[in-house]
Amino acid sequence: MSEINNQEEQHGERKVTRREMSRRQFLSYTLGGSGAFMFAGMIVPMLRFAVDPVLQPKKASDWVKVADASQITSEPKAFSFKVHQVDGWYESDPELTAWIAKDDNGNIFALSPICKHLGCTINWNTEHNNQYVCPCHGAHYTKEGKNLVVAPAPLDQYDVKVENGFVYLGQLHPNTIVKS
Amino acid sequence: MFKSMYNWIDERLDITPMWRDVADHEVPEHVNPAHHFSAFVYCFGGLTFFITVIQILSGMFLTMYYVPDIINAYASVDYLQHKVAFGVIVRGMHHWGASLVIVMMLLHTLRVFFTGSYKAPREMNWVVGMLIFFVMLGLGFTGYLLPWDNKAYFATKVGIQIAASVPFLGDYIKTFLQGGDVVGATTLTRFFALHVFFLPAVLLALLAGHFFMIRKQGISGPL
Numbered sequence: 001m002s003e004i005n006n007q008e009e010q011h012g013e014r015k016v017t018r019r020e021m022s023r024r025q026f027l028s029y030t031l032g033g034s035g036a037f038m039f040a041g042m043i044v045p046m047l048r049f050a051v052d053p054v055l056q057p058k059k060a061s062d063w064v065k066v067a068d069a070s071q072i073t074s075e076p077k078a079f080s081f082k083v084h085q086v087d088g089w090y091e092s093d094p095e096l097t098a099w100i101a102k103d104d105n106g107n108i109f110a111l112s113p114i115c116k117h118l119g120c121t122i123n124w125n126t127e128h129n130n131q132y133v134c135p136c137h138g139a140h141y142t143k144e145g146k147n148l149v150v151a152p153a154p155l156d157q158y159d160v161k162v163e164n165g166f167v168y169l170g171q172l173h174p175n176t177i178v179k180s
Numbered sequence: 181m182f183k184s185m186y187n188w189i190d191e192r193l194d195i196t197p198m199w200r201d202v203a204d205h206e207v208p209e210h211v212n213p214a215h216h217f218s219a220f221v222y223c224f225g226g227l228t229f230f231i232t233v234i235q236i237l238s239g240m241f242l243t244m245y246y247v248p249d250i251i252n253a254y255a256s257v258d259y260l261q262h263k264v265a266f267g268v269i270v271r272g273m274h275h276w277g278a279s280l281v282i283v284m285m286l287l288h289t290l291r292v293f294f295t296g297s298y299k300a301p302r303e304m305n306w307v308v309g310m311l312i313f314f315v316m317l318g319l320g321f322t323g324y325l326l327p328w329d330n331k332a333y334f335a336t337k338v339g340i341q342i343a344a345s346v347p348f349l350g351d352y353i354k355t356f357l358q359g360g361d362v363v364g365a366t367t368l369t370r371f372f373a374l375h376v377f378f379l380p381a382v383l384l385a386l387l388a389g390h391f392f393m394i395r396k397q398g399i400s401g402p403l
Contacts, residue, residue, distance in 0.1 A: 001216040010295060042234060042237070043237065043275075045266040045267070045269040045270055045273075046237060046270050048265050048266045049241055049244075049264055049266040049267060049269075049270045050241055050244055051263060052265045052266075088245070088259055088263075089252060089255035089256050089258065089259035090255075091251070095371070102282075130355070179345045
């Protein structure tokens with residue numbers, strides 16, 4: 001570099017420096033480029049095919065009629081309900097459970113029975129202390145789903161609406177009644 | 181960046197001689213289409229391998245959705261073909277590639293035959309090539325059943341009938357291939373296992389031998 005600068009100074013004119021590409025370099029770029037292009041043409045459809053489930057939009061769940069509103073008391077009770085599930089080429093109606101109760105103001109709320117620790121199924125009041133208890137690792141939750149021990153977050157909550165005396169459950173979402 | 185990564189590994193493991201050994205070899209003038217255009221006939225072997233690579237890759241991806249079960253096989257193929265993005269293309273590659281690989285292999289065999297390349301000292305490579313041919317036909321036969329549609333079912337029935345016509349052993353071969361008394365659930369799982377595990381393993385071993393021998397013995401001389 002310094003040599004070139006010296007030359008420029010000596011001759012007083014700007015020397016055009018051309019970085020010539022060697023024949024070998026040109027050929028390897030051309031071959032490598034077209035090879036990569038063809039390989040991409042082959043592999044990209046396969047990768048798109050593989051990641052398709054990731055790119056599918058999440059579908060909001062429909063309202064499901066679960067119980068008669070008169071059945072709901074301030075003591076949580078488990079209610080089973082069926083949701084329609086499309087799993088690839090397999091469609092089924094798996095049965096889910098929700099713990100439904102009234103809060104102190106008489107508002108109905110519904111909690112998911114899936115423990116937020118590692119996903120076991122919780123139960124109400126098995127230790128007679130008016131708490132939800134997980135049999136796997138001993139997580140405890142209050143009636144509102146607030147996590148007391150072990151679990152890192154409160155129980156998930158279903159959207160609830162009451163129509164014509166029936167309780168409907170909708171989308172499952174993080175608990176909004178309590179702060180963890 | 182790649183260069184420095186490569187150098188870092190190369191300093192420790194001395195990998196340059198390894199890939200040099202694989203990649204650096206002279207292509208004689210009589211097999212180079214740039215010198216004699218008619219030398220393109222020497223490309224059929226490489227093209228067969230290229231399509232084989234596509235078959236292996238597309239097949240691996242297809243098994244992400246396919247299930248070898250008589251109730252769900254057709255449904256899963258229908259799902260991956262029509263519901264999954266690029267399903268038509270990936271399954272299309274495997275479908276058309278399966279036919280194309282047989283065509284290319286036949287052309288490669290014809291080239292080897294008419295240039296007399298199978299003669300001494302390359303007889304063993306011809307035999308390995310023939311074994312590859314039969315493994316490929318086996319892959320085609322077992323793969324044909326997997327979509328579990330009417331065409332697949334009856335083609336397999338016919339194919340097994342042909343195998344059953346072998347003297348003395350026919351009935352045993354038939355039961356072995358069917359995995360039972362009828363073409364059904366056990367046939368499908370059996371053909372799936374053969375198609376994705378056993379035959380590809382044999383194929384890769386034979387290909388390794390095929391390539392080792394061609395490298396060891398070099399390409400046969402000009403006509």
